[in-house]
Amino acid sequence: MFWSDFHFDGLTLAYLTIGLAMTTLAVWNGRKTLRGHKQWPRFIIAVLLFCAGYGLAILSGGLKTLLLGWEVMGVASFLLIILHRDFKNGGDPTLGIPAKAFFIYRLGDVGLLLAMWASHHLGRENAAVVSLLVLVTASMQSSQLPFSSWLPQALQNSTTAGAILLATLTVQMGVFLLLRSYPFWEHQLSIRVLIGLLGLTAAAMAAGFARVQSSVKRRVAYVSMAHTGLIFIEVAAGFKSLALIHVAANAFLGAYRLLVPPALVSADTGKSVHLNKRTWEDRLPKKLKYTIYMFFTKEWGLYARLSKYLRP
């Protein structure tokens, strides 16, 4: 009876492998940087919790188990973001940022719950509603538009070890959800087009954001988001294996970029030649170039917009 709640197939295997590799990397990095600090036990507990949730989610055979895993993972992700916070000093003015990630998670849960309820009560004829809810949850989880602002902020506020888990595993769970529910929406053209379009816009926007980023961690976040957008397109087009390969590649790329940050460069060393390299944007007319630059630099006001409602 119990085992019917679990399901094991190629998709699970792929995610299991990625999860194993990324968790190992994260723990290895955490051991180097956090060991001996008071955060180390917290980190271990958060990672274990995260693994439990991740495992539950990818091995789940039904929405109920999935939701349980999702919840546990959400709590663990939140713990990872607030890992280095010291709450003794009271009123941390920046608590709003992890709170934002937490809020997005809760919204995702609500989406899943609604999807569960809808699939029970509305029946097959309302498959579009269920698919839509699943899609919303997936794009929240994967930091796609219009919920894209949680990942860069979560990443820039967490330790490298925690950031690896967030940037590679948490984000890819949205793709997992889409792949898992694939049989459900594969015959609905409108949903597939919608997923593709969402992925396309997210990829285009995130690529632009990433190009003008001067902060390493935020850049990693946006690169990850852009790739996930592409993966959404692949999933929508039905290239499931390609999507899985892309997921793995993206995870390893993200982990590499986080683990091997570039070195600081002082003002008077090195050559300035490569810095004044011309990019394709330089060929654009000036007005257009500056406009696009400012557009991406302001990140479309996404932060301001979401922060307005989540002011700590």
Place this chain on the structure above:
Amino acid sequence: MTARNNSFDELAVLHELKRFLPALSPGRTFTHRNPLEAFQHLHFHDALRHASEMLGYQTSLSLEEYRSLYNSKRVKPDVLEKVLVEKKGAAKTFEWQDKVLMKKFPAAVAAPRIGRLRANWQKQYKTDPDTCVHPRLFRILGNYLDHGVSDWSFPVRGQGFLDSMREVEANSFISAFNTPRARKMLLQTDPSIGDLLAIIVGDEALFKQYLFDQQFSHRGWSGLVATLERNSSNLLNGSHITLRELIVFELLLEIDVLDDRLGKQWDPLASSLASPPSDLFAPVPASEKSEVLAIWQEAVEWSYYEEVLAGLSRNSPNQHSSHTLGTVRTSAPESLCIIGRPTVVRDTPPGYRAALHHYDFSLDRDGAELERMLETVVPSLGATNLEYFFSRTNFADVNGGNALGDQLIGLFGVADGTRGDLRTGLPTELTEGLEPIRLLCIVEHFHEMVLKVIGRRSVGRRSVGRRSVAQWIMNEWVHLVVIDPLTRELRVLKNGEMVGYKSDPLKYSLSVAGDW
């Protein structure tokens, strides 16, 4: 400190700000500057008190840390007693010993003076412009100064910061500002800091304090900009920026945010100020707690120096017998410097890292050579030492934990995650587990001559750089011990006088009955 004058002098205030801001160079090249340079005209402990009260710097370890050093025998009881006697007199030793070891001081310290004026935005207008201004300012600054992270670097190259922003603003359909007024001011006028402050603050008497509040809310970025301006070294991408440009742009952003939040019409900050905030630059009176901390700091330092000095005093022939390599102490590098003949160096107990400078007193009758050496050695070693010192004391700061969540910005700095400001000071890995200890400079010469040399430094030539060596020593930013070449007698410079230092090489303890 300068008196607050009612007419706002932009240049003077900018100059002073640059003195106070931490030196932070891109890529963390070492700055060779005392982090508390602006306070260097004060005696060391007074400077610590002022810096912590005015700017909120954590300038000493916490009482708990000092006490735990005492409990782990790193601070020796007899040294502590000696410091107490010296500072408070024999009669009050017992009373102060109780205060030092036992007394509980209220944990909640009053907020530092910096930031009090700008806190009124929250109090009076229920809005904090920083939450909106900072992310935008740091993003744009980061992009402008970035030399290697972003694929698409700032589109305007080879111009100053404000000119570049003007160029982008004039030619872009999307503005960095959300409201028209600030944008117009940038494009159509060349506003001075005073003009902008007149809109935001109103009262000229408060301008200077407002600027200090504002710039110290992100002292890392401001310090970086000030350093870039001082070295007038263009960044790799050919951009250059001055502190004035940063302030003007930040004030414009502030006007923008306030216009956005409070509507088109709002009164300047000063108009609704209930009471004028306390003067940022007023002298800070000594408190019981600051005295206790100063006593602890001296005790930590002399517990460390004592072993070195005991090795140097030649009164007893069996001095080396009890030295073992096991007594290696974890102090900051550059905490010991010896200027003398090789014999002095040989007497240094093993296990201490010392910067050695060969110097023969007999060849330097008038002290000219010593003068030259002190001038090179003290400021450079002292600056390194103090950089470690204050990075260590800051370690216990709230930021200490956040060091784990740091992120590289534009290959020139590391921001701490939560506030987005650049981190100043050394990375925590370098200072972890160290004891903050000032540089001890041991000079082999007759003490009258050394005093004369230092005296020459302080009065003779009037340039600041030359005077500062005497300032370093006389204000005890560096401890100076003179070892007599003939009698091997030790003398310590305390409050401008050379006082005898007795140490018992056998027990490594200081006798209380000296002429201290």
